Amino acid sequence: MTVRAEETVLPPSLVDLAVRHVRSEVLSGAYAPGDRIGEEALCARLGTSRAPVREALRLLVQEGLIEHLPRRGFRVVVWSATDVRQLFELRRVLERHAVESAFPLPATGDPLRAVRAALADMRAADGCGDDFERDNAHRRFHAAIVALAGHRQLDLAYAPILLKLQLPMARNLREEARATHRRDGVRRHAALLAALETNDRDIVLEEMRTHGELAYLDLEFR
Structure with a gap:
């Protein structure tokens, strides 16, 4: 019988905290369109590991609020x-x-x-x-x-x-x-x-x- 490995489940509160923090800063103008969003700096400010920050950024990409640039990280979306x-x-x-x-x-x-x-x-x-x-x-x-x-x-x-x-x-x-x-x-x-x-x-x-x-x-x- 094959035992399926348990998937790592991130605490929703940590992901929600990161999503709220980034969304709030983008919508308030603290981040301007085109500004880079550094994962390490976010982790330091929120006092959390990289995993919930990455998940939060992924969710915000799906929303269209930020975008991922291959090999360059994340930035606030730039709409013409x-x-x-x-x-x-x-x-x-x-x-x-x-x-x-x-x-x-x-x-x-x-x-x-x-x-x-x-x-x-x-x-x-x-x-x-x-x-x-x-x-x-x-x-x-x-x-x-x-x-x-x-x-x-x-x-x-x-x-x-x-x-x-x-x-x-x-x-x-x-x-x-x-x-x-x-x-x-x-x-x-x-x-x-x-x-x-x-x-x-x-x-x-x-x-x-x-x-x-x-x-x-x-x-x-x-």
Whole structure:
């Protein structure tokens, strides 16, 4: 009888810690696009071995937040202006399709519950200056809008687009806070929720058209 060797299972907490740390630094701007992410330096900062750090970096590559360069290690992904513009165009197309499919929403229950919850989390995180949690809630907000369509394949198509856009989306909110008032990003999303609550498809589509997801990125991204 052949005894199968047990696979080494990494403690999820160590991998999660490394993922959160790197993602937070990338989304906050501590790492700029193209910056190298050294495994040894990460291990030293986190006080952990190389294995969970490598697994964390692998997961972040799958998300599209960083990329692996053969024989040169990892770096923050570099999106061209065309890449960013095209990704946002895809996001708009999918969100518009979701709204056109979902509206008018059913009169029973609370179909907007997940959208409201994400906005509440976004507002709370913004209020205490937690940009990492605000960015997470921001993505959940948009995912919850698409989920209104009840279309599993649409959700699956939308998820990787949203992951690839997490850095531009975070940058837009960060630059908006610097250029205007910190709470303006939350107010824009509250306006979108208010449009959703009208249950009028045309009002929602118009609010989405003027949402301003690219307004505070570099001019070449517009």
